[in-house]
Amino acid sequence: MTNDTWGQVREELIKRVGQNNYTTWIEPLRLSHLKNGVASFEVPTTFFGDWVSRNFADHIRGQLAVAGSPVERVEFTVGAAPARAPAAKSGSRSAAKPARARAVGAEEVTGAQLEQRFTFDNFVVGKPNELAHAAARRVAEGGPVTFNPLFLYGGVGLGKTHLMHAIAHELKINRPDLHVLYLSAEQFMYRFVQALRDRQIMDFKELFRSVDVLMVDDVQFIAGKDSTQEEFFHTFNALVDQNKQIVISADRAPGEIKDLEDRIRSRLQCGLVVDLHPTDYELRLGILQAKLEHYSNQYRGLTMAPGVLEFLAHRITTNVRVLEGALMRLFAFASLVGREINLDLVMECLSDILRSSEKRLTIEEIQRKVAEHYNVRLSDMIGPKRLRTIARPRQVAMYLSKQMTSRSLPEIGRRFGGRDHTTIMHGVRKIEELMAADGQLADDVQLLKRLLQS
Numbered sequence: 377m378t379n380d381t382w383g384q385v386r387e388e389l390i391k392r393v394g395q396n397n398y399t400t401w402i403e404p405l406r407l408s409h410l411k412n413g414v415a416s417f418e419v420p421t422t423f424f425g426d427w428v429s430r431n432f433a434d435h436i437r438g439q440l441a442v443a444g445s446p447v448e449r450v451e452f453t454v455g456a457a458p459a460r461a462p463a464a465k466s467g468s469r470s471a472a473k474p475a476r477a478r479a480v481g482a483e484e485v486t487g488a489q490l491e492q493r494f495t496f497d498n499f500v501v502g503k504p505n506e507l508a509h510a511a512a513r514r515v516a517e518g519g520p521v522t523f524n525p526l527f528l529y530g531g532v533g534l535g536k537t538h539l540m541h542a543i544a545h546e547l548k549i550n551r552p553d554l555h556v557l558y559l560s561a562e563q564f565m566y567r568f569v570q571a572l573r574d575r576q577i578m579d580f581k582e583l584f585r586s587v588d589v590l591m592v593d594d595v596q597f598i599a600g601k602d603s604t605q606e607e608f609f610h611t612f613n614a615l616v617d618q619n620k621q622i623v624i625s626a627d628r629a630p631g632e633i634k635d636l637e638d639r640i641r642s643r644l645q646c647g648l649v650v651d652l653h654p655t656d657y658e659l660r661l662g663i664l665q666a667k668l669e670h671y672s673n674q675y676r677g678l679t680m681a682p683g684v685l686e687f688l689a690h691r692i693t694t695n696v697r698v699l700e701g702a703l704m705r706l707f708a709f710a711s712l713v714g715r716e717i718n719l720d721l722v723m724e725c726l727s728d729i730l731r732s733s734e735k736r737l738t739i740e741e742i743q744r745k746v747a748e749h750y751n752v753r754l755s756d757m758i759g760p761k762r763l764r765t766i767a768r769p770r771q772v773a774m775y776l777s778k779q780m781t782s783r784s785l786p787e788i789g790r791r792f793g794g795r796d797h798t799t800i801m802h803g804v805r806k807i808e809e810l811m812a813a814d815g816q817l818a819d820d821v822q823l824l825k826r827l828l829q830s
């Protein structure tokens with residue numbers, strides 16, 4: 377296989393594993409050879425190799441096969457590949473500082489690089505995010521700590537990282553005396569493991585306990601990782617005891633993060649927990665208008681027909697990242713072909729995005745499909761009957777709604793006849809437990825998933 381092929385495979389891997397995982401785990405891999413059905417890569421550390429092997433080896437094998445270089449095994453050897461801590465969150469292009477960087481000195485934010493455009497000025501505020509925005513602003517003032525931690529949560533691409541970076545940027549201006557450390561939970565773990573391996577654990581503890589503001593993004597990542605959780609818990613307590621501000625983000629509420637120790641969960645709930653709700657039409661339009669200004673400056677001479685932004689805001693409801701990507705693609709395409717951006721161009725250029733947002737699954741469709749599959753009435757899905765032959769399919773539908781839509785537990789509860797979110801959580805857990813013990817049910821659920829995806 378040539379390096380070109382590996383280049384192509386890497387391109388595909390970005391799509392499969394996401395930009396963050398790619399930058400952190402795939403980019404540093406060095407292909408050393410490919411022979412006798414084995415692809416061998418150099419990695420910076422044993423831990424790194426284990427991690428990639430456990431999480432991404434199947435993806436790598438799959439893509440090598442697609443590129444015409446199938447292998448039976450992927451192996452990792454420690455070599456000269458450059459070591460790097462997991463990079464900053466999405467959008468941040470530069471590598472993180474070395475693991476043992478100190479939170480002291482000239483550069484205050486030594487965790488991950490901050491994305492320059494993630495500022496409060498660039499954050500469009502609407503009903504769905506006003507509370508989260510207000511809380512973030514308050515923390516960014518750097519005044520006395522009033523709630524600790526600030527816990528921001530919400531679905532994919534709704535602006536959690538943007539707000540976290542905005543807080544860090546603003547604190548640098550308002551309180552240059554404070555040591556602010558922003559990093560992803562993955563980086564926290566990576567540094568912790570590296571410190572353990574290098575017997576630098578005291579330095580690690582000292583570093584994390586010496587900051588004034590600790591910001592950890594995507595904390596759901598540490599769920600199920602016992603020793604990292606333990607260390608996180610101690611760091612958290614030490615900082616709270618010193619009245620240092622902590623800001624956390626996650627893709628769901630503390631109570632909904634599985635495999636998180638109860639003591640951590642309850643700690644996370646102690647401060648202010650705020651939710652970034654899915655965007656509404658007005659917010660999407662506002663964001664598009666703000667971005668339009670930016671692109672109009674960048675691509676001078678391009679014009680946009682009336683109604684295009686409204687159409688996009690109406691049709692692309694998934695998340696802000698997709699919305700932004702759509703507008704960027706439109707401008708790039710229009711400048712290449714030298715045409716006005718109108719609805720025809722939108723249809724031509726964004727057909728895939730428009731199709732996938734059309735296919736967005738609703739809870740009602742899930743209920744219908746599950747009812748059909750188990751031969752129960754659709755009304756029983758939302759009704760009160762507790763008979764197992766009805767309750768179990770209902771729980772399956774709850775489970776699939778949680779898995780396959782971005783609806784929150786309270787929203788799902790409302791669609792299941794106004795049930796409480798704890799009932800939904802119980803239903804979801806029940807099905808998870810049963811699936812682990814009962815192959816037939818697991819198969820049923822898989823089948824339903826496939827049917828719903830098709």
Ligand SMILES: Nc1ncnc2c1ncn2[C@@H]1O[C@H](COP(=O)(O)OP(=O)(O)OP(=O)(O)O)[C@@H](O)[C@H]1O
Nearest residue numbers: 498499500531532533534535536537538663696697
């Ligand atoms: N209210 C907003 N105003 C302007 N831009 C926004 C807003 N919300 C999100 N964005 C943009 O959407 C993109 C995704 O946001 P961000 O990375 O903060 O999402 P996230 O919630 O952290 O997602 P993930 O769950 O994938 O980590 C970013 O480019 C961000 O600037």
